[in-house]
Amino acid sequence: MEFCKVSFEANSRSATIYVMGLLSEPAAVQTTTLIDLLPSTTRIVRLDLRGVEFIQPTAFVGIARALNRWRDQFRGRVSIEFPARSRRPAPYLHLVRQPSNTGIAVDTQTDCPMSASPG
Numbered sequence: 001m002e003f004c005k006v007s008f009e010a011n012s013r014s015a016t017i018y019v020m021g022l023l024s025e026p027a028a029v030q031t032t033t034l035i036d037l038l039p040s041t042t043r044i045v046r047l048d049l050r051g052v053e054f055i056q057p058t059a060f061v062g063i064a065r066a067l068n069r070w071r072d073q074f075r076g077r078v079s080i081e082f083p084a085r086s087r088r089p090a091p092y093l094h095l096v097r098q099p100s101n102t103g104i105a106v107d108t109q110t111d112c113p114m115s116a117s118p119g
Helices: 025-036 057-074
Strands: 004-010 014-023 044-055 077-081
Touching: 004 025, 014 025, 014 057, 025 057, 044 057, 057 077
Parallel strands: 014 044, 044 077
Antiparallel strands: 004 014
């Protein structure tokens, strides 16, 4: 039974590592092995975790350390795409077709006191 799947695609300048399922120790070992085997011509590494259902913290830390070592050694760039449900929610809600309530109501009718007529 397979709980995780690690796949890889690359060209001469960049590589993407996809992890799906459970990000645990076996997935971390496969991922760090791929990072260690990248050719020296690689300048960008992308780690795509959008297919991950559960992240074991120690496994993720191991992968992060391997990515940091690679980045420091080859002066490359690293990006990590996290699962959608782990992203922060929008800082505010924007409701469509809501009237603006930033102004104040203005009454344009003016009352002029009538001058008292002598009489």
